[in-house]
Every structure is written in structure tokens, then in C-alpha cells.
Amino acid sequence: MLIVQKFGGTSVATLERIRACARRCIASSQQGHQLVVVVSAMAGETNRLLSLANDLVRLGRGEQGMPDKGPYVAASGAGDRVHERELDQLVSTGENVSAALLSMAIHDLGGDSISLVGHQIGMITDGRYTNARIQELRGERIRREVEAGKIVVCAGFQGLDAEGNITTLGRGGSDTSAVALAAAIGADVCEIYTDVDGVYTTDPRIEPKARKVAEITCEEMLELSSLGAKILQIRSVAFAMKYGVAVHVRSSLNESEGTWIVSEYRSMEAPVVVGLALDRNEAKVTLTNVPDVPGVAAVVFNRLAEAGVVVDMIIQNASRDGATDLTFTVPESDLDRSVRELESLDFPRCEELLIIKDPDICKISIVGVGMRSHSGIAAKAFQIMATEGINIQMVSTSEIKVSVVVQERYGELALRALHAGFGLADEA
């Protein structure tokens, strides 16, 4: 088989772990597989490099007697675009270092290997520094080295724009590198090594009975990723879905099977509910007495979009007396900014309009492609929560997902009740 293996920052955090990765690569190679490896920077290295950049600018503020405006890197106004190019030139070196070291370790253990970085890999992206999108992968060099029997170690996270400037793919971008690379070279599987065993039915820190699933579809994974599961960069899953790459998420600490992220369930009927996610980082905004005339919602959400606020759930209640209530959720960190934006809006005829903000909510999502053929999942969820006496504030459903918003303090209780109620608990 032609396998892409991706090792994250914790898997290459020390020289000892790099040697452990090298042993695993050689073992795969000795089983007759062709191997392309994608590595992240050694854990902590990307932050070290970002700190250098931050400290450099902080130093300048000190010299000029200016107040320290906080981290430079977080600033992302248009004026910082040029800096972002230099940031990418800077932080991409972290992956170059770990790629070279892993290749050396493989050599040292008797394997044949070569490390490749940005311009050698041929990953072409757009020019959006620090968060670039892959446009094309020219895999000739990789294919040539694989055919020559080498274990090819690629620096993840980075690409080149059409002009040859270095770009990076955003935090977790090495996952996307790995999946894109697997797609480009037609790999049989993309193995993502991480410090967890695989994908669980829910966060085991909240529900100890959470169970590792053997398979999950990309669609489901996308819903779970965007809702807070931190195992894979969400874009890598979208890539896997688009190009039909089979992804196997597994532990770098043992040999056991992890979770396969697939286009369609292979070995069994699709479960009705595959997993639950809890997102505590949402906040709720309610606009009461909004004039119920066409265009008001557009005004509200256009203003928020212009301000860069990503709105998640939106609910509009039935109208009474020519006015309505509009409720929606935004990231908790954007709550105050969102309210300020809305207060500056000039609504037509709306002296009674009130803006109510509530940071103390959370969202629970119930995900499963089996919902397509099973009705009554939402009703069952409502019943389970009613039994626990938990009030539901908002509901949103899609083909494969039911999301409910509840008071933040009931979040974990609701999650555990739903986990048991939908039969997700570990049998053992």
C-alpha cells in the first residue's frame, strides 16, 4: 500500500519521540508499504517562533514609549498583511527542522529517507498568509522519491503561492497537508497519528463512558469538528470528503486501531447517532420588538458579517403586533463587539427594540448520518432532556444533526443524559 502518515507536534516533541516515529516508519516500510510522512513542528516550536516576532515588536513599542498593545500576531488588520508574509517565512521553519530530524533518525536506524520542504513538495496555495488555501499539489518529486524506495518526510503546514512566497495553512494545517498530499499521490490511506486513540462518542473528560468509534463519516466528522472536537483540523476532513481520501486517526503511543474517517460506512449499518459535542464558547443575543418588515434581518446579519462575526444558530419567532424577536448565537469572544455593532444600527420605527445578551449558554449537538432514515431523533432528545428537567432555549436541525442551546450549567448533565439515552455508552 501507499500510505501517508502524519505526526503532530506532540509526536515529535523530543528527540526520543522523533526516534520512536522513525521506528514506526521503518516498521511500516518493512511491511512492504510505500511511505510518505508529514510532520508538524516540534511541540512548542511554533509558539517559540511566534514569541520572537511578538517580542521584536514589543521591543519597538517600548523604545517609542508606546503602550504594549498585546500580541502582535493576533493583530490582523489589513495593515499587517506584509508582516504576515514574514510571519509565514518565520514559522514555517519549525516544520523544516522536524522533517530534517525525522529523516536523519530514519537514516540512523538503517532506513532510506529524504526530507522535503515547501518548494520541494510543490504545494501551491493562494496568497492568504497565515491561513492559505491549497490550490494545487505538484507531487512529481514526492512520487519520484517514493518510487526510488525512499521514506519521504514532508514538512507540513506550509505551501508556496504562485510567486514562490511561503504560506502556511493555519493552526493544525499539517492535517490538511497530509490529506491533500494523500489525495495528490493517490495514497490508499492517510494515517493521522495523535495523542488520542481515535474519535469518541463524546468528550471522555465529561462522560467517562464515552466509547471509541471504529468508523465515522466525513460529514459527521465535519459536524463534530466544527462543534468542538479537536482531533483534526476541520479543513482536512473537508479535503478528505472532496477527494475520497480514507483517513485513519490513531494513537502514536500504541499499535491499536483508531477511528477510520470514511466517505460511507463500510462494515456496518450507519448508526443513528454516532456522537455528541458540547460547545461552551457560544453566547446568545436576542433582539426583541424588531419591526417585522422585509430586510431587517438582512441589515442585522450584514452588519455582523462586515464586522467579521460568525453567526451560528438563528431563530426568528412568530410575529405579533407587527414586531418579532430575533435570537442568534455568536462566539462568546465576539459577544460584546456584536452588541456594539447592533446598537449602532439605525432601525426603522423601533423605539422599543431591546438587545439582550446572554453569555451563559452552551450548545449540544447530536450527530449521525442514520438520522436521514430515522425520524424522531429530535423528539427523543427533547424527551431525554425533559426527564432531567432541562429547559431548551433554541433548537436547530439539519439532515444529520440536532443542536440544542441550554443554560451553560446544564450542559454536562444534558450531554451525559443524551449519551446514555441514545445508547452510546461503552458496554464494558
Place this chain on the structure above:
Amino acid sequence: MLIVQKFGGTSVATLERIRACARRCIASSQQGHQLVVVVSAMAGETNRLLSLANDLVRLGRGEQGMPDKGPYVAASGAGDRVHERELDQLVSTGENVSAALLSMAIHDLGGDSISLVGHQIGMITDGRYTNARIQELRGERIRREVEAGKIVVCAGFQGLDAEGNITTLGRGGSDTSAVALAAAIGADVCEIYTDVDGVYTTDPRIEPKARKVAEITCEEMLELSSLGAKILQIRSVAFAMKYGVAVHVRSSLNESEGTWIVSEYRSMEAPVVVGLALDRNEAKVTLTNVPDVPGVAAVVFNRLAEAGVVVDMIIQNASRDGATDLTFTVPESDLDRSVRELESLDFPRCEELLIIKDPDICKISIVGVGMRSHSGIAAKAFQIMATEGINIQMVSTSEIKVSVVVQERYGELALRALHAGFGLADEA
């Protein structure tokens, strides 16, 4: 003017110094100059990266219960060639980091800048990893960015081979990068910023009366570099000579003029003697009673060449009774190995042959292009040393140089005597 400025590792050792370099760049730019900057890695960074490689391999020796054979990086047998490729992929990142940081600092101070690394610079080398030779410099990108008004910051020390593999130019390679780049883009001057004020008539730590020279020719600099002056990588001087690049060595700590390294003296008549060098790292080998037949010297020096020993001075005495003495110098670190090689030689008819080694010698060289038109320099040197009672063991002369070998303990005394005798001392 179009200026190339090179900042070494100590000049970019800290974020404070990087900001100081940035201020200097902006000042040059504001004087109306077009600017290309070449940087080394932050002092200590290259060694940190090499240590990672060393420790990685040392770890493996420990796991396998093998003896620690000393630093991995020093091993340079043919079997390590592939490792050397990975070493270059690794250590080149040090320059990428400092280039990005300097460019950020320039931005932060209000300048316009862009950093370029290996594939963006277009420095094409041969494939001799860790010690590559420049073959071609495709300066289009640099020229384009300069024309656009940017201060272009290039990562020094590195190139690409024809296949796109990263190569490095050997220790001090950033000097060579800078001079090659100055040649490729037709710069008016290549300024090398360092932690000394310029080139001195001799090492000021030995002779406090040593005087900074305003000009020196490439030829003279080559003789002084190879004899122990550590200011510039010797290959950069050869490059400057070949392409007629004017190099200005100056301090990064002040604004004063340093030393111009030029093709021909511009402002004055060539001095007869421009400088003196003392090399303590040589050792002497004498073969006595060597059969005086053709081919013996060839056998001796071929064997040493095959063993990779660089022989410097060679003297053969007049023959008596069909036998002769052969004396030569080698690097002190190669002395024992050289003797072992010679002991294994099968000389024809030479039972009386003795191999005598002497590590306690040093070489003093007197350099100046003015010797071409002035006779009697060697005689004057001998007279000066005789006055001090110093015995001369070996003599070698070239067009612009007289070298003498003396007992090591007389080296500094001889140097000071010659410095005074040839009128090199600072007048002040």
C-alpha cells in the same frame, strides 16, 4: 548606489541587535540607496541546530549500547553523504529565521522590506552538501523587489542544487552569499558588517600597535585569510577578486569607515608590506635520509593527499651521499595521522630513513603586493629576526608573500619585531 550589506551572527544575536540592524538599513535607504541585505543565523542558532542532530544520533548509540563516537556532524565519510543533505535542510533554517525577523523589524520601524530564502533567491550551487560551491545566481526576484523600492533581506549561507535540494556554503558562507549576490546584481559595494573595525596590519591581541588599514587588495587578503585572519570567509574574497566586487569590511557598532578590499589600490601607492599573519596551527615533519631518486617526493605527497592532509610549505635540502632531507608542514591536527601514513609507506632502499615530527612551530607571513616592485623584503625580514636572535627553520616565498617557520615560543616576539621593523605600527 545599489548596496549589499551583510550582517553576521553576532550582529543579529538578539532581538535588540536585529532592531539596530534594521535602523541601519533604514538609514541607508533614506540616504537614497537601494539595499539588499544578507544575514547569518542568530549567534548560537547554527550550533543549536547541529546539536539537535548530534544528540539525535548519540541517542541511537545509547539505545544500541554502542560507544559514543563523538560528534556526528564531524564525521564526513562517504557513507554520511545522505545525512549531510538532511543537515543542510536543518541548519539552513537558522538564516531563514533571522531574515524574517530582520524584515519584520524594518517593517515595524516604518520601512518597506521583504525577506527571501533559498528558492526565492535563486542561488544555484553544486550538490556538495555542507560545503557547496555557487554555480549561478538568478537574481530576477531580488532585482524586481529592489526596483519596487523594498529593502530585500536574504537568508545567507544557503543555496539550492539543480534538483532543488537545499545546500549550504560552509562556515562563514554568508560572506560568500553576500559577495556573490553583489556580483550578480551589479552592486556598487558589498558592505560586510562585523564586530571588528576592519582589517589590521596584524592581530591586535598580539601587537597592540597594530593599525587598521584603509585599503587592502583581494590578493593580499587571500594570503592573510588563509594564514589565519578570521575576518572574512576566504572564498568570499576569491569571489570578490573574480567578479571585481568592492568589499567594505566595517563595524556594526559604529559609523566609522572600515577597510576596503579592492582589486587595486585606489588612493595611494601600494604599500610594500600591508600586514603580517601568525599561524600557530602548523606542525613540521622531517624525513631524513630519503633516497634521492625521482618519484620519492611524489610517493610521499600522493599518500598524504589521498589521506586528505593539506600540506603547506615543502623544503628539500641539497642531496649528499645519494640521500636528502625532506621537510614540510601540515595542520597540527593532522600531524599524527600524517606520520602514520608515512610510516606505512614502503620506500625503496631506505633503512636509515627517519621521520621526525615537531608540533612546536609556527609560521609568520609577511604580505604585500608592493613586494613585486621592491626587492630585499626577505633579506630585511631575516635581518630583523637575526637581531632578535630568532632562528629561522624554513622559508617560503611567493610574489607577494614571505613566510618563515620558527619555534612556536618565538612566534609573538618575531611578529612584533617584524611589525616594528617594517614600519607598520600605529603612529598614534
